[in-house]
Amino acid sequence: MFEKFTEKAINAVTEAQNQASLMDNALVQPEHLLLAIAKEAKGVSQKIFKAQNINFEELKEAVGKRLRFEKAESPQEARPFSNEFKQLLKRTLDLANKSGNSFVLFEHLFIAVLNDKTSYIRRILEQFNFNIYESREILYKLVEKKSKKLSHPEIEDTKEFESSYLTADCLFEYEESSKIFERAVSKLSASNYEILGTEQIISSILEDKESDIVKILNNEGITLEAFENELSKQSSRASEFEGKKVIFTPNAFVAMNLAIQAAKELGSLEIKPEHMILGLLKAKKGVAYDIFKALNVDENSLGEEIVKPIEKQMPQALTILKLAKQEARRLGRNIVGTEMILLGILNEGMGVGFKVLNELEINIKDARQVIEGLIGYGNEYYETEIIFTKRAKKVLEIAWEKAKKHCKSRILSEHLLYAITMEPQSVAMKALEQLGVDAVEIKQGILKEIER
Numbered sequence: 001m002f003e004k005f006t007e008k009a010i011n012a013v014t015e016a017q018n019q020a021s022l023m024d025n026a027l028v029q030p031e032h033l034l035l036a037i038a039k040e041a042k043g044v045s046q047k048i049f050k051a052q053n054i055n056f057e058e059l060k061e062a063v064g065k066r067l068r069f070e071k072a073e074s075p076q077e078a079r080p081f082s083n084e085f086k087q088l089l090k091r092t093l094d095l096a097n098k099s100g101n102s103f104v105l106f107e108h109l110f111i112a113v114l115n116d117k118t119s120y121i122r123r124i125l126e127q128f129n130f131n132i133y134e135s136r137e138i139l140y141k142l143v144e145k146k147s148k149k150l151s152h153p154e155i156e157d158t159k160e161f162e163s164s165y166l167t168a169d170c171l172f173e174y175e176e177s178s179k180i181f182e183r184a185v186s187k188l189s190a191s192n193y194e195i196l197g198t199e200q201i202i203s204s205i206l207e208d209k210e211s212d213i214v215k216i217l218n219n220e221g222i223t224l225e226a227f228e229n230e231l232s233k234q235s236s237r238a239s240e241f242e243g244k245k246v247i248f249t250p251n252a253f254v255a256m257n258l259a260i261q262a263a264k265e266l267g268s269l270e271i272k273p274e275h276m277i278l279g280l281l282k283a284k285k286g287v288a289y290d291i292f293k294a295l296n297v298d299e300n301s302l303g304e305e306i307v308k309p310i311e312k313q314m315p316q317a318l319t320i321l322k323l324a325k326q327e328a329r330r331l332g333r334n335i336v337g338t339e340m341i342l343l344g345i346l347n348e349g350m351g352v353g354f355k356v357l358n359e360l361e362i363n364i365k366d367a368r369q370v371i372e373g374l375i376g377y378g379n380e381y382y383e384t385e386i387i388f389t390k391r392a393k394k395v396l397e398i399a400w401e402k403a404k405k406h407c408k409s410r411i412l413s414e415h416l417l418y419a420i421t422m423e424p425q426s427v428a429m430k431a432l433e434q435l436g437v438d439a440v441e442i443k444q445g446i447l448k449e450i451e452r
Contacts (some may be wrong), residue, residue, distance in 0.1 A: 004093070004096070004103050004104050005103065005104045006103050006104065006105055006106065006334075007334065008040070008042075008105070008106040009103075009104050009105060009106050009108070009109055011040055012033065012036045012037055012040050012106055012109050013033070013036070013089070013109075014036075015035075015036035015039055015040055016028050016032040016033040016035070016036040016085075017032070017079055018036075019032040019035045019036055019039075019060075020032045020079040021079055023060075023063075023064055023067065025067050025079065026079065027079055027080055027081065027082035027085070028079045028080065028081045028082060028085050029067060029082050029084060029085055029119060030082075030084055030085055030088050030113065030116050030118070030119040030121055031063045031066060031067060031119055031120055031121060031124065032063070032085075033085065033088065033109065033113055034059070034063065034113050034121050034124070034125075035056070035059060035060055035063055037106070037109060037110050037113060038054065038056050038059055039056055040106070041106075041110075042106075044107075044138065044139070044142055045106065045107065045110055045139075048135045048138065048139075052128065052129070052130050052131065052135075053128070054128050054130065058128075059124070059128070062124045062127055062128075063120075063124060066120040066123075066124060067120075084118050084119060087118070088112055088113070088116055088118075089112075091112050091115070091116075092104055092108050092109050092111075092112040095108045095111055095112055095143075096108050096143075099140075099143045099144060100144075105143055107139045107142050107143050108143060110139055111136055111139050111140065111143070114132050114135060114136045114139075115136070154337045154338065154389035154390070154391040154392070154426065154427055176270065176272055176273070177270065177271045177272065177273075177276075179208075180201065180204045180205055180208075180273060180276070181196075181201070181204070183204035183207060184196055184200040184201050184203070184204040185200075187200045187203060187204065195248065195249050196248050196249065196252055197248075197249040197251070197252050197286065197287055197288075198249070198251060198252045198255055198280055198283075198286035198287055198288035198289065199231055199286070199287040199288045199291070201252060201255075201256075201276060201280075201288065202227065202276075202277075202280065202288040202291075203224070203227060203228065203231070203288075205217075205273045205276060205277070206222070206223070206224040206227055207224060208273075209224070211273065212309065213272070213273045213274045213277065213306065214273075216274075216302070216305045216306055217277070217302075219305070220297055220298070220301065220302045220305065221295050221296065221297065222292065222295055222297060222302075226295055227288075227291055227295075230291040230294045230295060231287070231291060233294075249286070251283060251285045251286035251289075252286060254283045254285070255276070255279045255280045255282075255283040255285075255286060255288075255289075256271075256276065256279060257279070258278070258279035258280075258282045258283050259271055259275040259276045259278065259279030259280075260275070260279075261279070261393070261396075262275045262278040262279055262282070263275040264317075264396040264397070264399075264400050264411065265317075265318070265321055265388075265396065266307070266310055266315065266317070266318050267315035267316060267317030267318045267321075267410045267411045268310075268315070268410060268411075269400065269403055269404055269408070269409060269410060269411065274306045274310070277302070277306060278303060278306060278307075280292075281299050281302065281303055315410050315411075316348065316351050316410065316411070316412050316413050317399070317410065317411035317412065317413075317415075317416065319344075319348055320341065320344035320345055320347075320348050320351075320353075320413060320416060321336070321341070321344060322344075323343070323344040323347040323348060324336050324340035324341050324343060324344035325340070325386045326347075327340045327343040327344065327347070327368075328340050328386055329386070331372065331375070331376075333375075333386075334386050334387060335386070335387055335388075335389060336386055336387070336388045336389065336392050337375070337388075337389045337391065337392050337426075337427050337428070338389070338391055338392050338395050338420055338423060338426035338427055338428035338429070339371045339374065339375065339426075339427040339428045339431055340392070341392060341395060341416055341420065341428065342367065342371075342417075342420060342428040342431065342432070343364065343367060343368065343371065345357065345413050345416060345417055346362065346363065346364040346367055347364055348413060351412060351413030351414065352412065352413055352414035352417075352446065352449045352450060353412075353413030353414050353416060353417035353446075354413060355449050356414070356417060356442060356445035356446055356449050357417070357442075357445075359445055359449075360437045360441060360442070360445060361436075362432070362435050362437065366435060367431060367435065370431045370434045370435055371427070371431050374427055374430060374431060374434075375427060391423055391425075391426050394419075394423060395416065395419040395420055395422075395423060395426070395428075396411075396416075396419070397419075398415075398418070398419035398422050398423075399411050399415035399416045399418070399419040400415075402415045402418055402419065403415045414446050414449070414450065417442060417446060418442075418443065418446055420432075420442075421439035421442050421443055422439075424439065
């Protein structure tokens, strides 16, 4: 259900659970969501509460009086949703669909709360002389306005490139990853399995005790001994399989695909152990991931520690993609399309890609203006993970292959810019065309700059 909820909407639901726990109520009720919305409100929503002089503590006291008979019998870390709360979430989804939004917004939750007639919400708000109808009209107009700005031109394209990244050749292509997989495969002979899983891969990485990535893992409590000890406790490999059997278990396949994607996003042409760990953390499933959880590994901390030394090397592609994510946030989006990569190249300001665009008189200010006209603004500032459109992933794939073909050690700005020109229907190329340049000019500019 929550895959269509914006980060802000999810935070409100999480806060409703928190309020239920703080009030020692047995279940999460619609009234707890009212409290969460009042606490988490920003912008227009916050102004609605302020205009009607609603104080959070007073509101919480009023809710507490209505729910005083619904105390929990025993302490619980997370309160389950009541049937009324589940129905409220369902009505919120229906609201989003009817208003033409691709995602469930915080404002949809607010409207659903104001519409709710099964709870004490209306009676509670009446105590504060809250004007439900006027507030609801303001919120309806707001979500109608946002419905025109949230969708991304590249996100709905059904003819997108889908890369079958994972092949045996790719994983055995470089010395470091080849050694890991050779050790992992040899481990199968000592087990009762014939298919490579995440546990053999991670165990093989941990065997190289002198490598930097293993030192990072050890600092997070993931030693070979601890990992093997937890592995010996695993009575089932069920968490590895979610489909048919293949050379890799399905979840190992997913994790390694994500490892390759991580390598590309970090500008590397090699699939290294650190990318495999990042792939596993992103996959969030498999025996190795279960062991990480059993060892109480902080996933965010581990991910940050892995990326820190890479960032210090300042690889060009990583810098560009970080800047692309910043541009996405600036426009209130959690999606990086090809246009954000273009802005990242312009923002980086040093590479061949930037120089080519500069020679063609393309600057960051004009590009931003054109791109804002093409895709508009989103509705949130996203603090967490930002995703790439399929077409942006294709640009990374083309850039990766181009860098490999030219025997480079990393993906560079010219590879990314070249890859953009290979996607004529992308938002980035549409923006460049509006700025008065075409793919041929850009490719010629890249060749000219490289030959200097």
